[in-house]
Each structure stands twice: as C-alpha cells, then as structure tokens.
Amino acid sequence: MNKLATFLLGLMFVAGIAQAQEEGTEAEKDNGLTEQNAADGSVKKGCDARGYCWGENVEETKSKYTFFSDNMKAKNYGQETLDAFNYLYTNAPYIHKNLYIYGLKLFKAKLSEETKKKDTADKNLITEYEDMVLKLYDERGKYFGKADTWESTKGKYLYRYVKDRPDFDERLPEYYNFYRGIADRDGEKTDDANMSAYVAIVAKLHISYKKAVQGFNKDPKTKAQKSAILTANSVIENKDGKYTDDQIKEYTAKKEAAEKELVNLETAFEQNDAEFKKYKSYNENWLMDEYDFVSEIAGKNIATAEAAKKDKDVKSWTRIQTMADKYIMGMLDIDCDFINEKLGAKFKADPSDLGTAKKIFGYSIRKKCTDGPYFLDAALVVFEADPQAAMASVIAGQYIKRDDVDKAIEWKEKAIELYAEDPTKQAETSIDLAKLYNKKGLKTQARAQAYKAIEFDSEISKEAYTFIGDLYMGSYKQCFESSNDNVHERACYLAAYDMYAKAGASAKMSAAQKQFPSKSDVFTLAAKGYAEGKPLQIGCWIGGSTTLRVRP
Structure with a gap:
C-alpha cells in the first residue's frame, strides 16, 4: 500500500472515532429519555426505562420528587411537602402513578387535620382539599388508565364532599348524570356507596320538581x-x-x-x-323508572350476597333497597287505583309496552294489587321478554284464581323447567302441579308428579307421601263404594296408611287405621283367602298390593 492510501485510511479512522464520540456525547446528553403516550393519548416527556417521566426540567423534577416522596414516607404533611407536590403536579403531572398514590394520601391527611378543628376549621381550605382529592382520581385515570375504576372510586367521596355545599341543589342534575353514568356502566357491580348517593340525589331532584310545579299551582x-x-x-x-x-x-x-x-x-x-x-x-314517571332501576340492581346484589352467604353485603344492599322504598317510593302515591287506572290506561293503549308492563307487575306485587284487571296480561308481557321461573309460578297462580286449571298446569310445567338449577324449587312446584292434576281428577298423574318431586329433592318426601296418602284416602267412592266385598273395599285405606307411615304422619295413620276392615269381616270372608298379615291386591287406579290388617 502506498503512502497516500495509508494516509487516507488514517483520516477515515480518525473521522469514525470522532463521529462515534459525537454520537456518544448526544446519547449522554439526552440520557436515553423518551416521550411516551399517556392513557388519554397526551404526551409524557422525559421518560426513563423505569417508567418515570420527568417532564422538561428533569434534574429539578427528580430532586423535587425525591424530597416529596421522602417526606411522604416520613408522614411529613407540612407546607414544604405541599409545595413540592404542587411543583410536580404543575410541571410533570404524569411522573408516575405514585404521585397520585402519595397525593391522595397527602390531601386526605390534610383534610382530616382541618376537619378535626371543627368550629375553627377553614371551610374554604376544606373545599380546596376535597376538590383536589376528586381531581386526583380523575387525573390518575387520565394518565395511567383504568379511568372507569377511578371514577367509581371518586364517587365514594363526591357526594360526601358536596352534599352540604351552597351550590349543591343547583348542581343536582350534574351529580345525577355522574352517578347514573357509574350505575349504567357498573350495573350489578356498582359500589353500594355510589348507589346510596344516587338514591339520595334522585329523591332530591324529584323534590326540586315538586317545588317547581308548586309555582304553577300557586x-x-x-x-x-x-x-x-x-x-x-x-x-x-x-x-x-x-x-x-x-x-x-x-x-x-x-x-x-x-x-x-x-x-x-x-x-x-x-x-x-x-x-x-x-x-x-x-317527574313521577321518571321517578317510577328510577325506583325500578335501583331495585333491580339492589335485588341482584342481595340475591348474590345471600347465595354467597355474605351477610355484610346483604345488609348493605338491603339498606339501599330500604332507602329506595322510603325516599323514592315514599314520594309516589301509588295504590291499586293508581295502578289500575293510570298505568292500566297506558298499558291498554299499548299492550306491548314492556316498561309499563313491568311497572304494573312490580307495583302490583308490592302493593298487593294482583287482582287488578291488567296484572296477568302485564305479567305475560314481562315473562315473554325475560322468562323467569318465579314469574311462571305467579302466572300459574293467576290462572288458578280464574279456575283455568289447564292453563295453570301449563305454567307450572314451565316453572319446573325454568327451575332447572334449583331442585328444591322444582320439588315444591311439582307438589303444586300434583295438586292441580288432582283437581282435574287425574289421580294417576298427580301421584306420578308427587313421586317426581321426591326425585328432585328427597327433603320433600314427607309432604309428597302425605299427599299420595290423601289421594288414596279419597278414592273410596271412585273405586270401592259399590263393592259387595267388605274387606277389599277397604284396600284404599290400607294403601293410604302405608303412605302416611312413610311420611311419619301419625295422626293421619290413625285416621286411616280406623277405616281398616273389621276382624269379623275378615273372618266371614276367609273363604276368599283373606287373612290378617297376608297380601291384598288393591286394584282400581291405585294398583299394587298391601298387607291386610284389621282396625284396632
């Protein structure tokens, strides 16, 4: 290689070193910090690999944050800590979620400290601290996600903070929209504190409506x-x-x-x-809708808590329902006439109106107005929209009142099918169905349904065997009244005794025993093969055999 080529290679090498040094200097200069997007899409600046974003003034912000976090760990909630927080919140509100964890702790501590002063407390300062707590829940969701979760948590404090403020009544529609949004989103998972606030706001809004209407009436x-x-x-x-x-x-x-x-x-x-x-x-229509909305959520939570045996949750949600009954339903002058006339007229005009049907059904149950002219039709509309076993049983009951046994049987059968996850209810409803079969004179089907009840849940066996025994006891006229055989005509009572014995129904056993054949009848008809202790064929619809016994 000639000297010129060697010289040129040397220059290239030196230039490469210089470029590398310059790139290294730039890397050191920005310290590897980047920009990142916050949960709401805004830009967080000065972000390091650990997830901290220091903003424009990295070193000063780091220093302030160290000071702030150290003070918070030491539970020093003095003015210097507040000043450090305010700097951080103003200049880099997206530093880290810890800023909000510490910040909420700080302002709740300051709030508690000021509130304890009671008569000497600075109300303006209390309001400032309360507003900051609420704002921090909003901002945490904005920068670090889970905004819905933090909004729901904010709700636990909002009503408590604002209910005694001078502008509370003026802002009721705003607070209503906030809590309704939470309840619509969270549904059955709505926190009971948020639902409690919601009920109170609903009641206050209707009071405001009534006051406004008074202006017209006066x-x-x-x-x-x-x-x-x-x-x-x-x-x-x-x-x-x-x-x-x-x-x-x-x-x-x-x-x-x-x-x-x-x-x-x-x-x-x-x-x-x-x-x-x-x-x-x-108005009143809105209030009725609100009552139904609250009751639906409360009812689901009570049922869930009862199933899980969570007594504390049962108590909390029962309190919510009681509040709704007192503060919402209490303002509605709903009686049977209201249901039958006002709601009934609306339902009659549009029999497919599910909302009105639900009101007629629900209010009729609560106010014991189930004999109303629209109750059954409303129940059928509600069932079609949301088939429930309990409602099927209610509808069956309505047909029983109308002496339409065929329809009642049809709806009891639907109830049993819908109670598929609840064998105890299936057993209870099967006994109801067995009684309906008996009412129609279908004793064989009635007995079969009673046995079916025992298959669903053996705990009902006493009631089922007693029912079958009653069927047998009541079969004398149907099966044996015209018989000339004084022994065989008593077979139904012997069979009934057997069922009562299985049920452990001693009083009924005694009643059946008094109808057994007499010793003289058994002796007189011995030629037919009758003898105490021997099998006796029963016949008729009962069938099978029993053991021949005589009355005491």
Missing part, C-alpha cells in the same frame, strides 16, 4: 281555573237535583273552557319558568 290564574272546574263539577253532578238541564249545559261549557285555559297556562308556565324548565323531566 299562581292566581291557575287557582281561578281550578276553582271554576270544581264549581262546574258540583253543578254537573247535580246530586241534590236542584239544577236545571240548561244550568248543567251552561256549566259543562264553563268547565271545558276552564280546562282549555288551564292547559294554556301550563304550556306558558313550562316555556317561561326557569325552575320548571330545569326540573320538569324529573
């Missing part, structure tokens, strides 16, 4: 028209017969005019009154 023009309607009604009814046909006709026209004017006044009120415009949607 208006002098409204009062005048309502008074005119009442006066007209008294004339139109003409209970004492003192008004002429012309007077009745005159006041009928006055009533129609007053009712028309009342509608006009109400329309004008709705359009012009700010309070009514704000709260008009939180």
Whole structure:
C-alpha cells in the first residue's frame, strides 16, 4: 500500500472515532429519555426505562420528587411537602402513578387535620382539599388508565364532599348524570356507596320538581281555573237535583273552557319558568323508572350476597333497597287505583309496552294489587321478554284464581323447567302441579308428579307421601263404594296408611287405621283367602298390593 492510501485510511479512522464520540456525547446528553403516550393519548416527556417521566426540567423534577416522596414516607404533611407536590403536579403531572398514590394520601391527611378543628376549621381550605382529592382520581385515570375504576372510586367521596355545599341543589342534575353514568356502566357491580348517593340525589331532584310545579299551582290564574272546574263539577253532578238541564249545559261549557285555559297556562308556565324548565323531566314517571332501576340492581346484589352467604353485603344492599322504598317510593302515591287506572290506561293503549308492563307487575306485587284487571296480561308481557321461573309460578297462580286449571298446569310445567338449577324449587312446584292434576281428577298423574318431586329433592318426601296418602284416602267412592266385598273395599285405606307411615304422619295413620276392615269381616270372608298379615291386591287406579290388617 502506498503512502497516500495509508494516509487516507488514517483520516477515515480518525473521522469514525470522532463521529462515534459525537454520537456518544448526544446519547449522554439526552440520557436515553423518551416521550411516551399517556392513557388519554397526551404526551409524557422525559421518560426513563423505569417508567418515570420527568417532564422538561428533569434534574429539578427528580430532586423535587425525591424530597416529596421522602417526606411522604416520613408522614411529613407540612407546607414544604405541599409545595413540592404542587411543583410536580404543575410541571410533570404524569411522573408516575405514585404521585397520585402519595397525593391522595397527602390531601386526605390534610383534610382530616382541618376537619378535626371543627368550629375553627377553614371551610374554604376544606373545599380546596376535597376538590383536589376528586381531581386526583380523575387525573390518575387520565394518565395511567383504568379511568372507569377511578371514577367509581371518586364517587365514594363526591357526594360526601358536596352534599352540604351552597351550590349543591343547583348542581343536582350534574351529580345525577355522574352517578347514573357509574350505575349504567357498573350495573350489578356498582359500589353500594355510589348507589346510596344516587338514591339520595334522585329523591332530591324529584323534590326540586315538586317545588317547581308548586309555582304553577300557586299562581292566581291557575287557582281561578281550578276553582271554576270544581264549581262546574258540583253543578254537573247535580246530586241534590236542584239544577236545571240548561244550568248543567251552561256549566259543562264553563268547565271545558276552564280546562282549555288551564292547559294554556301550563304550556306558558313550562316555556317561561326557569325552575320548571330545569326540573320538569324529573317527574313521577321518571321517578317510577328510577325506583325500578335501583331495585333491580339492589335485588341482584342481595340475591348474590345471600347465595354467597355474605351477610355484610346483604345488609348493605338491603339498606339501599330500604332507602329506595322510603325516599323514592315514599314520594309516589301509588295504590291499586293508581295502578289500575293510570298505568292500566297506558298499558291498554299499548299492550306491548314492556316498561309499563313491568311497572304494573312490580307495583302490583308490592302493593298487593294482583287482582287488578291488567296484572296477568302485564305479567305475560314481562315473562315473554325475560322468562323467569318465579314469574311462571305467579302466572300459574293467576290462572288458578280464574279456575283455568289447564292453563295453570301449563305454567307450572314451565316453572319446573325454568327451575332447572334449583331442585328444591322444582320439588315444591311439582307438589303444586300434583295438586292441580288432582283437581282435574287425574289421580294417576298427580301421584306420578308427587313421586317426581321426591326425585328432585328427597327433603320433600314427607309432604309428597302425605299427599299420595290423601289421594288414596279419597278414592273410596271412585273405586270401592259399590263393592259387595267388605274387606277389599277397604284396600284404599290400607294403601293410604302405608303412605302416611312413610311420611311419619301419625295422626293421619290413625285416621286411616280406623277405616281398616273389621276382624269379623275378615273372618266371614276367609273363604276368599283373606287373612290378617297376608297380601291384598288393591286394584282400581291405585294398583299394587298391601298387607291386610284389621282396625284396632
């Protein structure tokens, strides 16, 4: 190789070293830090390999964070710790989730400290700390994900913090939307604290609606028209017969005019009154829907907790249901007339209206109005949308009341099928079905269903064997009344005794025993092969055999 080539190679080598040194310097300069996306898509700057993102001023932020975290570990919640947090939260709110873990601990501690001062507590400072706690739950979800989880956790504190603030009533619709959003999303998993707050807010919103409506009812023009309607009604009814046909006709026209004017006044009120415009949607229909919504979630949680034998959860959700009954249902003047007339009229206009059907069914059960004219039809609509075994049994009961045994049998059979995961309920419903078969005179089917009940759950055997014994005891007229055989005609009582013995029903055993053949009858008919202790064929629908015994 000539000298020129050697020289050029040397230059290239030196240049390579220089470039490498320059690249190394740049690597040291940015310290390997990168930008990353937060959970909400915003950019986190100055992120290292451990997952800490220090923002623009890396060294200062690191120093502040070290100071802050050390103080938090030492439970030093003084002003210098607050200042360090504020710097970090302002300049790099995405540092690490620990900023929010420590931050929540810090502000809850400060809040507790200030609240304990009672009469000397700074209310503005308390509000500031409370708002910061709520904000930190929002921000943690924003930067580190699981926003839904942290929103639900925030809900546990929100109502507690804001319920006594001066602007609470003004912001009720906002708080309602917040808690309704949680309940819609979390469903059966909604925290009981959030549902408790939700119930309270629903009740307060309806109170606001009622206050707004009072403005309309207290208006002098409204009062005048309502008074005119009442006066007209008294004339139109003409209970004492003192008004002429012309007077009745005159006041009928006055009533129609007053009712028309009342509608006009109400329309004008709705359009012009700010309070009514704000709260008009939180009326009685809305409140009924809210009651059903809360009751559904509470009911599912109670059932789940009972199945898991979690007494604490049963108690918590029973409290929620009690709140709904008291504070929501308590404001609804619902009775049988309300169900049959108002809800009934709505259902009659649209028999496919599932929402109204659910209300008629649910309220009728709670208010003991199941004899209403729309209850059965509403139950059928609800069942079609969501087939449930218990509802099938209720529908069967309605057909029993109507003495439609065939339909009752059909629905009891559906109930048994739907109770597939609950053998005890299958057994109980089978006994009900057996009784219906007996009512139709189908004793063989009745007995078979009673035996089926024992197959489902042996715990019901006493009731089932007693029922079969009753079937046998009641079969004398059907099977043996016209018999000329004084021994064989008593076979049904012997068979009944056998069933009662299996059931351990001593009183019924004694009653059956009194109907056994007499010793003299057995002796007289000995030529037929009768003898005490020998087998006796029963015959008729009962079939089989029993042991011949005599009455005591």
